[in-house]
Amino acid sequence: MADPVIEVRDLGRTFGTRAVLQGISFTVDKGETLIIMGGSGCGKSTLLRHIIGALKPSCGSIRIFGEDIGVMTPDEFDALRLRFGMNFQFGALLQSLTVGENVALPLIENSQVDPAIVDLVVQMKLELVGLTGFEHFKPSEISGGMRKRVGLARAVALDPELLFSDEPTSGLDPIMTAVIDQLTLDLTRKLDMTAVIVTHDMTSAFRIGTKIIMLGAGERAGTIIAEGTPDEIRNHPDPEVQQFIKGEPDGPVPLRLASGDYIGGLLDPGRRKHIDS
Ligand SMILES: Nc1ncnc2c1ncn2[C@@H]1O[C@H](COP(=O)(O)OP(=O)(O)O)[C@@H](O)[C@H]1O
Ligand SMILES: [Mg+2]
Numbered sequence: 001m002a003d004p005v006i007e008v009r010d011l012g013r014t015f016g017t018r019a020v021l022q023g024i025s026f027t028v029d030k031g032e033t034l035i036i037m038g039g040s041g042c043g044k045s046t047l048l049r050h051i052i053g054a055l056k057p058s059c060g061s062i063r064i065f066g067e068d069i070g071v072m073t074p075d076e077f078d079a080l081r082l083r084f085g086m087n088f089q090f091g092a093l094l095q096s097l098t099v100g101e102n103v104a105l106p107l108i109e110n111s112q113v114d115p116a117i118v119d120l121v122v123q124m125k126l127e128l129v130g131l132t133g134f135e136h137f138k139p140s141e142i143s144g145g146m147r148k149r150v151g152l153a154r155a156v157a158l159d160p161e162l163l164f165s166d167e168p169t170s171g172l173d174p175i176m177t178a179v180i181d182q183l184t185l186d187l188t189r190k191l192d193m194t195a196v197i198v199t200h201d202m203t204s205a206f207r208i209g210t211k212i213i214m215l216g217a218g219e220r221a222g223t224i225i226a227e228g229t230p231d232e233i234r235n236h237p238d239p240e241v242q243q244f245i246k247g248e249p250d251g252p253v254p255l256r257l258a259s260g261d262y263i264g265g266l267l268d269p270g271r272r273k274h275i276d277s
Helices: 044-051 074-081 099-109 115-128 144-155 174-190 202-208 230-234 239-246 269-276
Strands: 006-015 018-028 033-037 059-064 084-087 162-166 194-198 211-215 224-228
Touching: 006 044, 018 044, 018 224, 033 044, 033 174, 033 202, 044 059, 044 162, 044 194, 084 144, 099 115, 099 144, 115 144, 115 174, 144 162, 144 174, 162 174, 174 194, 174 202, 194 202, 202 230, 211 230, 224 230, 224 239, 230 239
Parallel strands: 033 194, 033 211, 084 162, 162 194
Antiparallel strands: 006 018, 006 059, 211 224
């Protein structure tokens, strides 16, 4: 079998004395869409930033297309980055530029792209995400769902082999979420991309993922507590996984108020004891 496109081995990261990621290992094969899921603050974005080389791990290794990114020279890494498409919250659209100019950014920044074809590529990518005719609008003049689609069009501007997305549907209603999910599926299939997508939206995760890893909360924060196909995750025996899937407030996930009181787990003293012990 071919080597995995991404191989993360025993990745750990501490900020100060706090371990945010611990013992993270997984692989992503070509054409797969890996979903990283888990509650707020469990380390999803931090993990993604390590995979794209924006953060350096405290221990462990990350191989992409078979190469260890930890030992790459800056030039080697820049060449690798050209094969990535990134759709991140911190890489939001530039408000002063039009929709078309935003999508053109990765093309203009990459000197290998002939300026004469930039417009053509922008038109193609906007068509892919159903935004033909919107190239002259400013981000402030279109809806939130449309802005997310522009972000996606920009991420795939260079026909990346690898797509990374951080919460591509956060803040969207369920219908617009379904639209973005369908678009992500179409793009990854049409362009034969491998994708890593962070989400805490279970419906999205099951819709677009071919493989899911879930990071834990509380004592198990920053570790993988479940890994598998969407079906395996759906039927996973871990109560924390089930609580997350079902969106139940009462369960093993410890939710503390500033006062120190739990806002979850209050109804079931048996489980509460389990958390406290
Ligand atoms: N640069 C940093 N310095 C210190 N702590 C950080 C840094 N980046 C993230 N963290 C901490 O790591 C934890 C995980 O954050 P994050 O990966 O953003 O969570 P998620 O994306 O799952 O909501 C949080 O508690 C956050 O405060
Ligand atoms: Mg995040």
